[in-house]
Amino acid sequence: MVCCYSAGSFVKGESGRVAEKIENTFMKLSELGLDRWFIDQAGEFCESGQQIARVTVVDRGWYTVRNEDGEVLARATGRFLHSTESTCDMPCVGDWVCLRYQDDGSAATIHAMLPRKSFLQRKFAGKRVELQMIAANVDAAFIVQSCNYDFNVSRLERYLVMVNEGRVEPLLILSKTDLVSADELEELIAEIRRAGINTRIIAISNITGSGLEEIREVMDCGRTYCIVGSSGVGKSTLINRLTGDDSLKTGAVGDSGEGRHTTVRRQLIVLEQGAMLIDTPGMREVGLLGVSEGMDDNFDDIQELSLSCRFSNCSHTSEPGCAVVKAIEEGDLQEEHFQNYLKLKMESDCNALSYAGKRKKKKTL
Numbered sequence: 001m002v003c004c005y006s007a008g009s010f011v012k013g014e015s016g017r018v019a020e021k022i023e024n025t026f027m028k029l030s031e032l033g034l035d036r037w038f039i040d041q042a043g044e045f046c047e048s049g050q051q052i053a054r055v056t057v058v059d060r061g062w063y064t065v066r067n068e069d070g071e072v073l074a075r076a077t078g079r080f081l082h083s084t085e086s087t088c089d090m091p092c093v094g095d096w097v098c099l100r101y102q103d104d105g106s107a108a109t110i111h112a113m114l115p116r117k118s119f120l121q122r123k124f125a126g127k128r129v130e131l132q133m134i135a136a137n138v139d140a141a142f143i144v145q146s147c148n149y150d151f152n153v154s155r156l157e158r159y160l161v162m163v164n165e166g167r168v169e170p171l172l173i174l175s176k177t178d179l180v181s182a183d184e185l186e187e188l189i190a191e192i193r194r195a196g197i198n199t200r201i202i203a204i205s206n207i208t209g210s211g212l213e214e215i216r217e218v219m220d221c222g223r224t225y226c227i228v229g230s231s232g233v234g235k236s237t238l239i240n241r242l243t244g245d246d247s248l249k250t251g252a253v254g255d256s257g258e259g260r261h262t263t264v265r266r267q268l269i270v271l272e273q274g275a276m277l278i279d280t281p282g283m284r285e286v287g288l289l290g291v292s293e294g295m296d297d298n299f300d301d302i303q304e305l306s307l308s309c310r311f312s313n314c315s316h317t318s319e320p321g322c323a324v325v326k327a328i329e330e331g332d333l334q335e336e337h338f339q340n341y342l343k344l345k346m347e348s349d350c351n352a353l354s355y356a357g358k359r360k361k362k363k364t365l
């Protein structure tokens with residue numbers, strides 16, 4: 001398979017020459033998702049003698065990093081840790097880092113992290129008002145909901161906002177189709193479409209295997225995919241089906257509900273056909289903080305309508321001449337979709353306010 005390039009050392013400040021040098025060294029690392037954009041960044045961020053590798057596992061301060069020679073364990077240097085302002089500045093799964101390998105190549109130290117091309121992040125679960133990285137440099141996200149207990153269009157919209165905000169392409173997966181009839185499945189899809197969601201939907205069953213081929217087909221060599229969704233929807237089982245082994249543990253479910261929380265860490269897996277897959281633990285909450293592009297992308301119907309409101313700062317509640325309210329009254333816009341828009345926007349703005357307040361306080365201290 002030719003989607004690979006070889007690494008090389010990068011010299012700081014030599015981005016022009018780095019790019020040139022890359023032509024003949026740009027081999028195996030592109031198999032891990034490296035492209036020219038990162039090469040240019042490496043010229044800026046890495047120092048002489050350092051190499052780049054991709055983070056595949058993060059586990060309590062230990063990083064597993066992978067380059068063309070394989071995986072080794074790495075630690076971040078004190079200097080690098082000191083330069084980070086928040087947990088989001090720390091490497092997460094999918095990040096490209098500059099590192100120095102030990103002489104025998106058995107371990108490494110992380111000295112810098114390259115900027116992210118795309119990312120998945122959410123507000124920490126619970127009261128904590130801070131962003132938590134889920135994965136970095138992701139090309140597309142599979143948002144999984146199961147056809148039975150987990151299906152919920154409002155939650156789907158919440159995931160879509162998160163995914164769009166991080167410049168990641170969304171794909172919807174409806175899992176466990178073996179538990180519903182063909183008519184029921186059709187109705188679920190219609191419900192998604194009625195909410196104005198046009199994202200591609202792939203219906204799958206890990207039991208019968210239906211839809212799995214379609215997933216394999218959308219996954220391209222050298223591209224990175226992340227699987228997100230609630231606990232128990234079948235993410236790990238899907239990965240096991242795609243990898244063809246049982247490397248990930250799955251949880252057994254009782255008759256009454258979904259599986260227990262079984263995935264304990266995030267990891268990047270390279271599939272045989274060359275695509276990469278990042279597994280994430282099931283999420284109970286997808287809190288939003290300061291999302292703007294993500295909201296615009298996912299609620300573009302409301303954005304477009306509001307251009308026709310009489311007042312440019314219309315809140316679409318009680319103002320005269322509101323195009324959004326009119327569209328709802330006339331049945332052109334789903335009330336539920338609009339209510340979810342208001343809810344997510346308020347939540348995101350509120351969190352952004354207290355986040356800004358917290359940061360300001362930290363600065364003055």
Ligand SMILES: Nc1nc2c(ncn2[C@@H]2O[C@H](COP(=O)(O)OP(=O)(O)OP(=O)(O)O)[C@@H](O)[C@H]2O)c(=O)[nH]1
Pocket residue numbers: 175176177178179204205206207208230231232233234235236237238249250251252253258259260261262263280281282283
């Ligand atoms: N009926 C049915 N059950 C499935 C399907 N896929 C997975 N399951 C079952 O659902 C349960 C949960 O599956 P997992 O793959 O562990 O779910 P998960 O999304 O990885 O869960 P977390 O690791 O907690 O995030 C297991 O008992 C699976 O056997 C499916 O397509 N149909």
Ligand SMILES: [Zn+2]
Pocket residue numbers: 306309310314315316317319321322323324325
């Ligand atoms: Zn309005």
